[in-house]
Amino acid sequence: MAAKKEHRTEIKNKKASFDYEFLETYEAGIVLVGTEIKSIRMGKVSLVDSFCYFVGNELFVKGMNVAKYFWGSWGQHEPLRDRKLLLKKRELRHLHQVVKEKGLTIVAVKLFINDDGFAKLVIALARGKKAFDKRASIKEKDIRREMERGE
Numbered sequence: 001m002a003a004k005k006e007h008r009t010e011i012k013n014k015k016a017s018f019d020y021e022f023l024e025t026y027e028a029g030i031v032l033v034g035t036e037i038k039s040i041r042m043g044k045v046s047l048v049d050s051f052c053y054f055v056g057n058e059l060f061v062k063g064m065n066v067a068k069y070f071w072g073s074w075g076q077h078e079p080l081r082d083r084k085l086l087l088k089k090r091e092l093r094h095l096h097q098v099v100k101e102k103g104l105t106i107v108a109v110k111l112f113i114n115d116d117g118f119a120k121l122v123i124a125l126a127r128g129k130k131a132f133d134k135r136a137s138i139k140e141k142d143i144r145r146e147m148e149r150g151e
Helices: 014-019 036-041 089-099 131-150
Strands: 010-012 020-030 051-055 058-062 083-086 104-113 119-128
Touching: 014 020, 014 104, 014 119, 014 131, 020 104, 036 104, 036 119, 051 089, 058 089, 089 104, 089 119
Parallel strands: none
Antiparallel strands: 010 104, 020 083, 020 119, 051 058, 051 104, 058 083, 104 119
16 A cells, blocks of 8 residues: 655745734635646645635635646646635625625635645635734734743
């Protein structure tokens, strides 16, 4: 029995945790075309400035940059195209109602390949932080770092 190669692809959006306060998180599938999955497995993805929006009752992610596959030829994908997200109807209805509130948005937090080989995107219902909230986050992080060094 051959041992499975343990290669975990995980891309995080570090800027999102600094700019937003996460209220709820969801794990969504992504509709991919062409060579996108190969680029994702190579880690050639950027989630910076990506967010989700509704068209009708469907949820799409905008601003997720999946670089073109280096060894691809004529079947290349568009790097910045909007990609459809797959969630349960109940979750979609809940998100659609909650996003109508002022100040709430849906941001992409993390992209990973699950054990079955499917690309999954962790999205979060988020509220934007104010400048003083960001300063408090930086201060907490510095204090935590100092405590770890001291012990």
